[in-house]
Amino acid sequence: MKHTKLLIIVALALLAVVLVACGGQKATEAPPPTEAPAQTQPTKAPEPTKAPEPTKAPVAELECTDDLGCVEIGPDEPIHIAYMLTVSGATAFLGEDSKGGIEIAIDDRGGELLGHPIELTGEDSLCNAEGGQAAAQKVASDPTI
Secondary structure, eight states: OHHHHHHHHHHHHHHHHHHHHHOOOOOOOOOOOOOOOOOSSOOOOOOOOOOOOOOOOOOOOOOOOOTTOOOOOOTTOOEEEEEEEOOSSTTHHHHHHHHHHHHHHHHHTTTEETTEEEEEEEEEOTTSHHHHHHHHHHHHHOTTO
């Protein structure tokens, strides 16, 4: 009986997540059409106008406003993403599932983001405080992440 209640709660939570994720923006209604005034005299068709020549927009310099800083990526450099998961020991299945989800997400994007290849690396947190601290220090010390 306890398992049935738990399954129902988990199913409802998953349903709520799906409904929130699938909810779109509210459609805006088009304004009602207005009636054109009656014309008493025939009008000439407007003469075609020449399209303006395209101008190059100036490239705006991006300014980093994040308190933690920003990562600059060169034109041919990959976007480096790192994970800190438990991928060994008795709880490895938790980290392996999460790592698999990350890999699926990268594959869904074709292995690229904004025209840059995605590079995935990771550290094993060993599911303990020491392993987590060591993994965090390794990830945080890499400026490419």
